[in-house]
Amino acid sequence: MNGNGVREVALPKVELRHVTKAFGERVVLDEFDLVVDDGEVVCLIGASGSGKSTVLRCINLLEPIDDGEIFLDGNDIAMPGLDPDPIRQRIGIVFQQFNLFPHRSVLDNVTMAPRKVLGRGKAESAASATVLLTRFGLRDKADAYPDQLSGGQQQRVAIVRALAMRPEVMLLDEITSSLDPELVGEVLDVVRELKREGMTMLIATHEMAFAREIADRVCFLHDGVLLESGRPSELFDRPQQERTRQFLARVTGVTAR
């Protein structure tokens, strides 16, 4: 499909090739390359502004890229002129700020897209939403409004809302960064559950311990470039690049304090 014929194994689920993205003068992604295999959990780490969130937003087509290609199952999804809506249905994203719809109940938040986009009936979508909410311990919150929930509960609802579209890939954009420390655990439990199910995930995170635990592969980003990647044990214990060592020393220094 890509014309190289040598690829015997399955196509990568997501692949970024030479993706470049600038906001005005500032280049956020510079010829960025990344491959995520089906069922793989990849964590993106790096300082604020290193481009982690931009990678996720580009894959979801929330940011148009300036150059390069983004493949989903081998199809270029970043081609100008493509209708982004059917592509976005296959890719779920969860944001740092939850972005729940405050004027709608939890159940309506979860069923809105299946009903509007997939044309599911009210009863049908409510039934499958209830199954998901129950699985993540949110069943009794179905009629609550977002501002009546804790941050951890809101973020779990946001994950359920994305899952309701049955995405093939989940992008998690620093989903615990705006939570109180005692609420982080319940959200990470949800991510562990998704990994057990075999969900392909790309996770931008500041939680190094969590990245080490859950990732099949960890990528270190610096100034819009993928500087180094490897299994968690490799990258965290034997970083090859000086920048990676500096970053890890800095963040583990902060967490140890």
Added chain:
Amino acid sequence: MAVVSTAVVGVAVVVLVPKAPGWKRVEASFFAGDVFADVFPGLLRAFWLDVKIFAWSAPCILALAMLIALARNVRSPALFPLRLLAALYTDVFRGVPVILTIYLIGFGIPGLGLERPWNSPLLWGSMALVLAYSAYVAEVFRAGIESVHEGQRAAARSLGMSSRQTMTSVVLPQAVRRVVPALMNDMISLQKDVALVSLIGPIELLRQADVDKSLNANFTPYVAAAMIFLAVTIPLTRLADYLLHRQRRRTGATAVA
């Protein structure tokens, strides 16, 4: 304290104003009880026309203003002319005094020699109100739309919802709720400005009061007309204040922007 100071001021007004040298004359020409009783029923009947003009103008204003606000908000480059046109519209009609718009349209268009009922000053006076007020109300709607956080749009689009679905299901419900108090204020102004239509002919409350003033050689009809306007606008103003207050309290307690 507030009660005492209010009482002092009240007594001072009641006792001191009648002591002014010209009070007898003012009382006779502005507060004549017999004239009041005589003209009041006729004024009330004339006010019915104000109510009718308001009743058909207000929905037209809200609809047209919403269209203009949406036009100003289109993001597609191909639709830029529409955006420009909407901006031009608001600039022109907000920049011209309402009364001038009423003169130009109310005298100008029937001057084209149209057949009945298309030459009615009532019709074109109302139309002028609609055109002028739509420009103001469109700005209110636009402010509401822009106040909805970008993350809401991103969340909806990322679920595969189209830009239209995002607007109708996510952005507008939140935007309209936020601008209800401001809309109320514009509607209260409209309720008063309906009287301007009388300047091109229709005999509504203000015009009727004018006629009665001339017939009786007495200004009491103006006072009576003012009282009728106040009887409607004061409750509406209080309602608007109450809505605004409730809104502030609610958004203060809301965690999600």
